[in-house]
Amino acid sequence: MATVEGRRLRLGTARFLAQTVRSSAEQTEVWLEVDGEVKAVYRFIDRLRPEAAHVVAELQKRGLKVLIASGDHTPAVAAVARRVGIADFRGDCLPPDKAAWVRDLQSRGARVAVVGDGLNDAPALTAAQLGVVVHKGSELSTEVAGMVLLRPGLMPLLEALDLSHDAWSRLRFNLATSVLYNLIALPLAMTGWVTPLLAAIAMPLSSLVVVLNSVGRRWKS
Secondary structure: OEEEOOEEEEEEOOOOOOOOOOOOOOOEEEEEEEOOEEEEEEEEOOOOOOOHHHHHHHHHHOOOOOEEEOOOOHHHHHHHHHHHOOOEEEOOOOHHHHHHHHHHHHHOOOOOEEEEOOHHHHHHHHHOOEEEEOOOOOHHHHHHOOEEOOOOOOHHHHHHHHHHHHHHHHHHHHHHHHHHHHHHHHHHHHOOOOOHHHHHHHHHHHHHHHHHHHHOOOOOO
16 A cells, blocks of 8 residues: 555555455455555566475375465465365454464364464464474464474475474373383382392483483484
């Protein structure tokens, strides 16, 4: 929105300009309004990341439901959704719309992670249980997100997911090992079956198992 030589200009989506006309074009539309009158409509086509369809398929393979919420023209969002294999999507979303959808999913019991990079993603990133910003996302989005991908592309998202699952598996193993050790060792010590020498050996051995599990190579799924 600006004033140039006394003329009021607004540039944005049809919804932003309160236009009721909608086309079926599968491109992102940006409208130019001068003194309340539409003078031009610009159409853009976003190039998909080459790994996008693969990443979506891998996320779905892991049992995750993948959705799209975008401020782009709805037919354009639908075209992208078809190409990457996503059935549930929404277009023409303002930033509050994205956040509202996140809260609606959460109210139905979903745990939501939002992946974004723009200023308009910040409210949704904040509302989600986990906000993920891709490499070189906007400064505001980076500040409100819980995770920032430091390498370009979407593949680091899969790596981060696998790493988190691996860390959780190791944590559960370590907790189970500690509980099992105490359940066995304490009763034996109380009944006199464990000598001080044996206890001095067993305690560091149990700790060593936990440490080796924590620093060992990542398990393969």
